Amino acid sequence: MSTETTAPDAAAAEVKIRAIGLKKSFGDLEVLKGLDVDVHSGEVVCVIGPSGSGKSTFLRCLNKLEDITGGTVVVDGFDLTDPKVNLDSVRQHIGMVFQHFNLFPHMSVIENVMLAPVETKKSDKSKARENAVRLLAQVGLADKENAKPAQLSGGQKQRVAIARALAMDPDIMLFDEATSALDPEMVGEVLQVLRDLAKGGMTMVVVTHEMGFAREVSDRVIFMAEGYIVEEGSPDDLFGNPQHERTKDFLDKVL
Ligand code: ADP
Ligand code: MG
Numbered sequence: 001m002s003t004e005t006t007a008p009d010a011a012a013a014e015v016k017i018r019a020i021g022l023k024k025s026f027g028d029l030e031v032l033k034g035l036d037v038d039v040h041s042g043e044v045v046c047v048i049g050p051s052g053s054g055k056s057t058f059l060r061c062l063n064k065l066e067d068i069t070g071g072t073v074v075v076d077g078f079d080l081t082d083p084k085v086n087l088d089s090v091r092q093h094i095g096m097v098f099q100h101f102n103l104f105p106h107m108s109v110i111e112n113v114m115l116a117p118v119e120t121k122k123s124d125k126s127k128a129r130e131n132a133v134r135l136l137a138q139v140g141l142a143d144k145e146n147a148k149p150a151q152l153s154g155g156q157k158q159r160v161a162i163a164r165a166l167a168m169d170p171d172i173m174l175f176d177e178a179t180s181a182l183d184p185e186m187v188g189e190v191l192q193v194l195r196d197l198a199k200g201g202m203t204m205v206v207v208t209h210e211m212g213f214a215r216e217v218s219d220r221v222i223f224m225a226e227g228y229i230v231e232e233g234s235p236d237d238l239f240g241n242p243q244h245e246r247t248k249d250f251l252d253k254v255l
Contacts, residue, residue, distance in 0.1 A: 014041040016172055016203045017062055021071030024057050031057045033227040034071060039172075044204045046214035046235075049224035050250060055207045058224070059174050062205065063094045075172070092120070095165030099177040101157040103149040103164070110136065110145040113164045122168065135163040139193050155186030162193055173197060175206045211254055215239050223247045 017039040024032040031054045039045050047055050060066045061073055064080045064087055073080045078090050103112050113132035117123045123131065136142055139159040149157055158178060165173065175194065179187045191213050198204060198217050208214055214221055214235060221238040223231045223246075231238065231247045239255070242248050 015039070015074075016041050016043075016076060017205070018074040019058075019061070019071065020074070022058070022061060022068065022073060023070030024054070024061055024066055025069045030069075031227050032061065032069075035229055037222065037229070039203060039205060041171075041203055042201045043220065044198045044202075044206065044218045045220045045222060046218040047205065047207045047222045047224060048209070048211070048214060048250075048254075049222075049230075053224045054227045055224055056176050059096075059176050059205060059207055062174060063091050063096065065096075092122070092168055093171050095168060095170035095173045097158070097161050097165050097173070097175045097178045099181045101149075101154075101161040103157055103160055105149050108146050108148060109141065109152070109160050112149070112160060113167050116164065117167050120168070128167070131167060132163070135166050136160075138166075138196075139163045140189070153186060154182045155189045158182065158186075158190045159193055162190075162197075172203045172205075175204065175208070177207055177209065179208070179210060209254070211239070211251075223250065225250070 015038050017037070019035050019037040022032055022035040023030065035058060047058065049055055057066060061068055062075065068081050075090055076093060078085045080087065080090065104115070107115070110129065110132050113135060114128040117128040117131065118125055133145065136145055139162055141156060141159055141163070144152065144156060149160070152160065179190050182190065187210065191210060194206065195217055206218070218235050220232060221235050222229055223238060225246050231242065231244050238247070239251065242251055
């Protein structure tokens with residue numbers, strides 16, 4: 001390939017998510033105090049930090065589940081604070097998985113996974129079913145298609161929730177403490193699904209208390225405290241050589 005026509009690292013450098021001076025207040029309480037974050041295509045960014053530091057609020061601002069008070073968030077080139085931007089179409093590219101799975105209890109597993117693509121008319125029913133079968137196999141639940149959520153373990157429910165988010169064919173996945181509500185023996189099977197997604201090149205922002213996972217899987221770790229990004233870096237740097245007292249204190253408590 002001719003070198004003149006190739007921009008340096010252009011493909012690797014594609015920015016999927018850019019937060020610029022992001023602020024969020026609830027009434028008088030300023031929860032995010034100006035965050036600057038870039039997430040590149042295919043990157044896995046883990047967000048760690050003490051409870052109440054604003055991690056969930058940050059994640060929720062990335063698909064504008066929260067109104068943004070100051071600064072901006074740009075996803076795939078769309079400025080979420082621009083009133084002309086169609087939020088629904090931006091959100092269709094972003095899958096989100098929460099601590100609590102929120103599956104529809106009266107629907108079977110496969111119906112839960114098919115629902116959003118059918119309701120949003122992203123695909124017809126037979127296509128949606130085909131895709132759901134594939135996704136359930138991907139998360140290791142091929143045999144649970146017709147089960148009801150109540151018949152599943154917590155780890156299985158969370159894997160259904162991940163398949164459901166993937167059914168909209170997102171190119172960004174946000175995880176907010178996806179394993180925090182699980183019994184310890186089920187954490188591994190869910191983290192394995194995240195690991196596989198990361199290997200497949202999914203762009204991911206993962207709020208987690210699983211420091212081993214963050215260290216092993218992420219390309220970059222962000223440490224947040226009190227509404228600020230205190231420090232960010234490669235997992236080896238952040239865990240192995242933290243620069244700030246606040247980071248050291250936190251890691252001393254959790255490691
Ligand atoms: P984390 O996920 O790091 O534990 P959160 O983003 O959930 O932190 O919360 C950060 C702060 O914002 C906390 O003080 C929390 O009480 C407050 N907060 C979060 N959501 C709301 C809300 N909807 N209304 C008022 N305060 C909120
Ligand atoms: Mg949280």
